[in-house]
Amino acid sequence: MLWVISGSPFLPSTDTYYHLTMARLLPSLGFIHAFPWLHWTFFRDHFVSHHFGFHVLLAPLVWVSEQWTGDLVLGGKAAVTLGMGLTAAFFCAILRARSLSHALAWTCLLGCLPWHFWMRLAYVRAPIMALPLLLLAALLFIRQKPWGLFICGCLFSWLYLGAVTAALIPAAFLAGHLLGGSWTRRLWDCVILFGLGLAAGLVISPYFPDNLSFLWVQMFSAGFGATTDVPSEWLPFNAWFFLKICAPLLVIWLCALVYRLRQPAPLDGAAISLLVLNLLFFLMTVKSRRFIEYWPVFALLSAADLARFSLKDFDALSGL
Numbered sequence: 001m002l003w004v005i006s007g008s009p010f011l012p013s014t015d016t017y018y019h020l021t022m023a024r025l026l027p028s029l030g031f032i033h034a035f036p037w038l039h040w041t042f043f044r045d046h047f048v049s050h051h052f053g054f055h056v057l058l059a060p061l062v063w064v065s066e067q068w069t070g071d072l073v074l075g076g077k078a079a080v081t082l083g084m085g086l087t088a089a090f091f092c093a094i095l096r097a098r099s100l101s102h103a104l105a106w107t108c109l110l111g112c113l114p115w116h117f118w119m120r121l122a123y124v125r126a127p128i129m130a131l132p133l134l135l136l137a138a139l140l141f142i143r144q145k146p147w148g149l150f151i152c153g154c155l156f157s158w159l160y161l162g163a164v165t166a167a168l169i170p171a172a173f174l175a176g177h178l179l180g181g182s183w184t185r186r187l188w189d190c191v192i193l194f195g196l197g198l199a200a201g202l203v204i205s206p207y208f209p210d211n212l213s214f215l216w217v218q219m220f221s222a223g224f225g226a227t228t229d230v231p232s233e234w235l236p237f238n239a240w241f242f243l244k245i246c247a248p249l250l251v252i253w254l255c256a257l258v259y260r261l262r263q264p265a266p267l268d269g270a271a272i273s274l275l276v277l278n279l280l281f282f283l284m285t286v287k288s289r290r291f292i293e294y295w296p297v298f299a300l301l302s303a304a305d306l307a308r309f310s311l312k313d314f315d316a317l318s319g320l
Contacts, residue, residue: 001084005077005122016124019051020072023058031206048207048214050161054126057159076124083128084121090135091297095304097142098270106304109252113296114245120293126160127293133159134169134294137194138277138301141173142270146189153197158205161215165294168280170194176273183269233290249296249303253278256303271305278302 035047065075095103140148156166170191177183281295
């Protein structure tokens, strides 16, 4: 990611400069409830900042950047690099929690993800931190840490009002363990506490209860369910373009799936959960291209888990 963003003295996307400026103004303005600068903004008089937690995290980096360089761009580049670093770290931690061989090699394969993924993760936007939090939630479900999931849920709601996206994690692990016949009371506690954490984050917010109505508008009236023109990020990809940019990842996942189907042992609950999670994010990406910033990581994670019988296992089999 550092290599990607070092190609220009600037950063992509107008959203980037909005978030950098909001983080810079946070110490002086606090959590604003009106947005008078753009008169025709939909939430001009009843503004809800659904990224206020992200701006809190971004503020120290922006302040240091301004002190050192006189502008905010270096702070944005640091945030983008930090977000991808955390993504790689939690990705590798999940593979190790699943006792997979060659976890570092699989992590290096993040470099083969589609360029559209890397482009969107170069935007200074809440998903650069939301993605690692989603991976952390998956890791905590695998390790079955209920109170860790409660804290993770709170942080996600504060960081990014995308509770619908976060809800895919417990839904996938619920389905996966039910299908795998490995449901336990502790896992049920994990689902409940993660949901309570998301709800608590919405309630313990400077924008409650207006954030609830905003969430509905953002996800359905202006997003999935919009009946008028919407930004292009809510539209689907052209099918051929999507296949071209995702070809390496799709080949890896399909090879892993074919290999796994040839193995006699059934998938366990966690493996089914990661497979379901991959499919859920894939369906969201097919619906709206903006979710390309999440799905490829979970597709590669699923591929690594499906191919859990790796080179070490081949060596053991060849010695029999």
